[in-house]
Amino acid sequence: MKKYLIVFSAVITVLVSAANFIAPVAGTPVVTSSFGEFRGTGNRGPHFHMGIDLSTNMRSGVPILAVADGWLVRVEIDDDDIYGNVIVLEHENGLRTLYAHLSKFSSKLDLIINSVTSEFGKKRIVVNFPSKTFFFKTGEPIGYSGQTGEAAQPHCHFEIRSADESVCYDPASFISFPKPKDATFSVKSLIIDSERYTYTEGRVYQFKDAYPKISVNVATIINKNVIGLKSLKMYFNEILVYDINLGEIPLDEFSNVWSVYTTDSVSDGYSYNAWYKLYPDRGTSVVKTNKFAELGRLPSRVNVRIVCTDVWNEEFVMRFVLERR
Numbered sequence: 565m566k567k568y569l570i571v572f573s574a575v576i577t578v579l580v581s582a583a584n585f586i587a588p589v590a591g592t593p594v595v596t597s598s599f600g601e602f603r604g605t606g607n608r609g610p611h612f613h614m615g616i617d618l619s620t621n622m623r624s625g626v627p628i629l630a631v632a633d634g635w636l637v638r639v640e641i642d643d644d645d646i647y648g649n650v651i652v653l654e655h656e657n658g659l660r661t662l663y664a665h666l667s668k669f670s671s672k673l674d675l676i677i678n679s680v681t682s683e684f685g686k687k688r689i690v691v692n693f694p695s696k697t698f699f700f701k702t703g704e705p706i707g708y709s710g711q712t713g714e715a716a717q718p719h720c721h722f723e724i725r726s727a728d729e730s731v732c733y734d735p736a737s738f739i740s741f742p743k744p745k746d747a748t749f750s751v752k753s754l755i756i757d758s759e760r761y762t763y764t765e766g767r768v769y770q771f772k773d774a775y776p777k778i779s780v781n782v783a784t785i786i787n788k789n790v791i792g793l794k795s796l797k798m799y800f801n802e803i804l805v806y807d808i809n810l811g812e813i814p815l816d817e818f819s820n821v822w823s824v825y826t827t828d829s830v831s832d833g834y835s836y837n838a839w840y841k842l843y844p845d846r847g848t849s850v851v852k853t854n855k856f857a858e859l860g861r862l863p864s865r866v867n868v869r870i871v872c873t874d875v876w877n878e879e880f881v882m883r884f885v886l887e888r889r
């Protein structure tokens with residue numbers, strides 16, 4: 565198992581060093597949703613947010629830029645799907661990038677888009693392009709911002725995928741987005757064995773059974789906008805027992821959200837409230853460490869430390885004590 569992890573992290577390092585991506589929105593793009601957030605609605609049911617959302621100041625028609633030189637792989641036109649109008653590019657480093665909710669495509673695609681829409685009308689249209697047909701250079705507009713598909717307001721939804729589109733990676737691992745000065749870490753509350761509490765550092769909370777079932781309602785808040793975290797590591801008496809890491813998510817785990825979030829979570833496009841589940845429930849590759857099976861029955865008093873890491877790799881630490889009732 566250890567060997568596998570080392571090989572895997574080496575692959576990621578190669579990918580990161582090979583990527584030289586710019587942001588898909590010009591200027592200083594503001595992150596409005598993070599990779600791996602819970603999504604409760606849409607035609608495909610509850611799912612992970614497989615990309616990052618960048619503000620276009622609620623405007624349609626803002627140029628969406630190719631993040632690196634790349635060839636067009638695919639255009640999707642479908643207002644009934646969560647993604648709306650989509651462009652996918654492939655880049656020399658082997659990665660693909662996806663841009664969703666577009667209002668319009670680059671004018672160099674007009675001829676082909678007009679011919680397929682006049683033939684197929686309002687049906688879902690997916691056009692796969694032969695390799696190396698349409699080239700976009702770094703910073704060239706591939707299309708324009710909009711709110712096609714499931715988007716409460718116009719913005720840029722941006723994804724980075726593996727060459728075979730089996731895995732999505734956190735774009736914030738490839739492109740550094742500035743952290744707004746008014747961003748604050750928020751711990752609203754926690755639930756331990758179905759009892760809801762407000763969080764106070766150092767407080768003693770009760771648990772029952774062999775081990776506690778803890779979920780936490782934590783986020784980054786920027787001007788009332790709630791943004792999900794990158795990772796949560798939980799330690800019992802300074803031993804790492806559980807590690808959720810949302811750095812990458814396989815596409816076949818798109819709907820596996822209940823492995824990370826509890827059903828108390830809400831995301832309806834207007835409000836966001838995520839409860840991270842810090843105990844094993846169902847299998848997922850997003851949980852990197854899970855020592856619950858080895859723990860046995862916990863001692864009657866446990867010091868708990870939860871290290872929460874945000875989109876910008878800054879940490880916030882929660883500390884409290886558990887006592888068996």
Ligand SMILES: [Zn+2]
Binds near residue numbers: 597613616617720721
């Ligand atoms: Zn999005």
